[in-house]
Amino acid sequence: MSLLQVEGLGISFGGVKAVNDVSFALDTGRIVSVIGPNGAGKTTLFNMISGVYLPKSGKVLLDGEDVTGLRPDLLAGRGMSRTFQNLQIFHEMSVLENVIVGFHMHERGPVLSDLLGLPGSRRRSRAAAEGARVLLERVGLERAAEREAGALSYGALKRLEIARALAAGPRVLLLDEPAAGCNAVETEEIDRLICEVARTGVAILLVEHDMKLVMRLSDTIVVLDHGEKIAEGDPAVVSRNPKVIEAYLGAGTTEALHAHG
Amino acid sequence: MRLSSKQSTLLVLAALMIISPFFFPSNYYYRVGSLVFVNAIAVVGIVILTGYAGQISLGHAGFVGIGGYACALLPVHLGVPPALAVVLGAVLSGAVAYGVGRPILRLKGYYLAVASLGFGVLVAMVLANEGWLTGGPDGIKVPDPGLRALLESLGITLTNPQFWYAFCGLVLFVGAWLALNLHDSPTGRALRALHGSEVAARTAGVDVAKAKLNAFVISAVYASVAGSLLALQNRLITPDVAGFMHSIELVTMAVLGGAGSVLGGIFGAALLTLLPQVLTVLQDYEHVVLGLVMMLVMIFLPAGLIPSARRLLRGRGE
Numbered sequence: 001m002s003l004l005q006v007e008g009l010g011i012s013f014g015g016v017k018a019v020n021d022v023s024f025a026l027d028t029g030r031i032v033s034v035i036g037p038n039g040a041g042k043t044t045l046f047n048m049i050s051g052v053y054l055p056k057s058g059k060v061l062l063d064g065e066d067v068t069g070l071r072p073d074l075l076a077g078r079g080m081s082r083t084f085q086n087l088q089i090f091h092e093m094s095v096l097e098n099v100i101v102g103f104h105m106h107e108r109g110p111v112l113s114d115l116l117g118l119p120g121s122r123r124r125s126r127a128a129a130e131g132a133r134v135l136l137e138r139v140g141l142e143r144a145a146e147r148e149a150g151a152l153s154y155g156a157l158k159r160l161e162i163a164r165a166l167a168a169g170p171r172v173l174l175l176d177e178p179a180a181g182c183n184a185v186e187t188e189e190i191d192r193l194i195c196e197v198a199r200t201g202v203a204i205l206l207v208e209h210d211m212k213l214v215m216r217l218s219d220t221i222v223v224l225d226h227g228e229k230i231a232e233g234d235p236a237v238v239s240r241n242p243k244v245i246e247a248y249l250g251a252g253t254t255e256a257l258h259a260h261g
Numbered sequence: 262m263r264l265s266s267k268q269s270t271l272l273v274l275a276a277l278m279i280i281s282p283f284f285f286p287s288n289y290y291y292r293v294g295s296l297v298f299v300n301a302i303a304v305v306g307i308v309i310l311t312g313y314a315g316q317i318s319l320g321h322a323g324f325v326g327i328g329g330y331a332c333a334l335l336p337v338h339l340g341v342p343p344a345l346a347v348v349l350g351a352v353l354s355g356a357v358a359y360g361v362g363r364p365i366l367r368l369k370g371y372y373l374a375v376a377s378l379g380f381g382v383l384v385a386m387v388l389a390n391e392g393w394l395t396g397g398p399d400g401i402k403v404p405d406p407g408l409r410a411l412l413e414s415l416g417i418t419l420t421n422p423q424f425w426y427a428f429c430g431l432v433l434f435v436g437a438w439l440a441l442n443l444h445d446s447p448t449g450r451a452l453r454a455l456h457g458s459e460v461a462a463r464t465a466g467v468d469v470a471k472a473k474l475n476a477f478v479i480s481a482v483y484a485s486v487a488g489s490l491l492a493l494q495n496r497l498i499t500p501d502v503a504g505f506m507h508s509i510e511l512v513t514m515a516v517l518g519g520a521g522s523v524l525g526g527i528f529g530a531a532l533l534t535l536l537p538q539v540l541t542v543l544q545d546y547e548h549v550v551l552g553l554v555m556m557l558v559m560i561f562l563p564a565g566l567i568p569s570a571r572r573l574l575r576g577r578g579e
């Protein structure tokens with residue numbers, strides 16, 4: 001039994017099937033990437049797995065338990081965490097606070113204790129702050145800890161989101177285009193970070209347009225086109241699959257595949 | 262040692278409260294001061310709801326009304342001491358906020374603003390129309406809590422305005438302290454996080470509906486306590502404290518001073534309480550000037566007065 005199993009997941013918007021009958025599995029410490037042309041349904045699939053959308057058909061199993069359509073905060077409690085394609089940063093809060101929020105499930109306690117600033121409340125906050133500093137160091141943002149998050153560069157924000165997602169201590173981490181809009185150096189950093197995280201035993205599901213990154217990192221690639229899974233396998237096999245090349249030809253991004261190929 | 266922003270805020274607040282009376286030419290100014298404090302208490306609640314959590318209530322005066330009338334009615338009808346009536350009023354307000362907020366806050370968007378607006382109007386109408394109980398539009402007398410007499414028996418003699426200045430100031434100080442504790446606590450961080458991005462807060466494990474409900478209930482209790490203090494010091498309460506205009510005033514005070522900051526909210530409350538006193542000179546134009554001031558602040562200092570000023574100072578310091 002795999003850690004995360006997606007079985008026949010499907011959803012329609014206004015009669016159009018955005019995702020149809022997609023299945024795959026993800027194991028501890030592995031990296032599975034979902035690729036496909038724009039509009040193939042990658043982010044929609046992500047939103048269904050992470051509880052943002054309620055799928056019309058199919059199931060999501062986490063450690064064998066049905067978690068389909070479970071609220072994101074409850075999913076987080078079960079060990080699923082994610083980042084967002086369009087950054088979702090708490091701009092008005094400091095970099096450190098952004099990551100501390102990731103520890104919410106560990107640091108939350110009685111509201112009254114927080115209002116009165118009781119020692120228990122302060123202890124919880126302190127522990128979360130310490131954990132957050134360790135994570136900031138891990139993503140190379142320790143020197144920006146006290147800065148307002150809104151002031152960071154795009155690449156730094158991407159890493160900040162990953163740090164926040166890691167704070168929850170996930171078993172499954174969903175990364176939605178972590179390298180989008182990043183320059184070569186930033187992409188390099190994110191590449192290294194993802195490998196490191198996978199090595200610690202976190203199962204990673206990745207949506208990414210940067211094919212070099214995908215080919216280098218992935219253990220398995222799932223290819224979507226028009227909401228359907230058209231191929232699945234290791235990078236070498238998938239990149240030679242005629243259906244995949246065809247799908248990308250249509251979208252005009254073959255050079256990326258060939259570049260690797 | 263460097264002061265934390267919480268300590269410095271409380272220090273500034275305490276200093277202003279203690280130093281101001283030395284410049285008061287007459288007893289009347291104590292009364293204005295305690296009115297500032299009463300409004301500020303309610304506004305600190307709005308800071309938690311709107312500034313921290315980003316939720317808008319257009320009916321918070323309803324809770325001011327509940328707190329105020331609790332002090333008028335409970336001692337007379339149930340024989341409860343007025344001091345206890347303040348607590349019971351707060352509990353009732355909290356419970357009502359829970360009942361109103363629970364179904365509403367599960368929905369996204371501006372439902373809270375609309376629902377709270379309806380709630381506030383409802384409270385004001387009941388208070389105005391149920392004359393047999395509430396005295397109707399003319400209001401109702403509020404019994405003396407006897408706290409000043411208690412102090413006198415301990416050898417501390419204060420005039421009535423002085424006593425209320427000190428007492429409301431103390432309550433405001435405690436209210437500010439609680440709000441500042443909350444700001445940097447797990448609960449407060451969750452509120453500020455969902456203000457920034459609900460979907461991200463949710464993904465981090467924040468139960469967004471519950472967190473918003475917490476903020477709504479807490480802010481209702483602040484409003485209720487403010488209403489109680491207003492009733493007790495005026496010895497009279499009228500339905501217009503629960504009115505729509507008062508709700509708007511409270512939100513405006515918070516936004517004007519800077520909704521995200523406790524000190525900003527208090528400053529906004531002070532400004533909008535004092536301005537009409539000063540502007541009586543211009544009587545007919547009072548609302549015009551008030552509106553103009555607000556428009557200018559919103560255009561040029563959208564974060565509110567205190568946060569904008571802070572940013573300016575920090576910018577110079579670097």
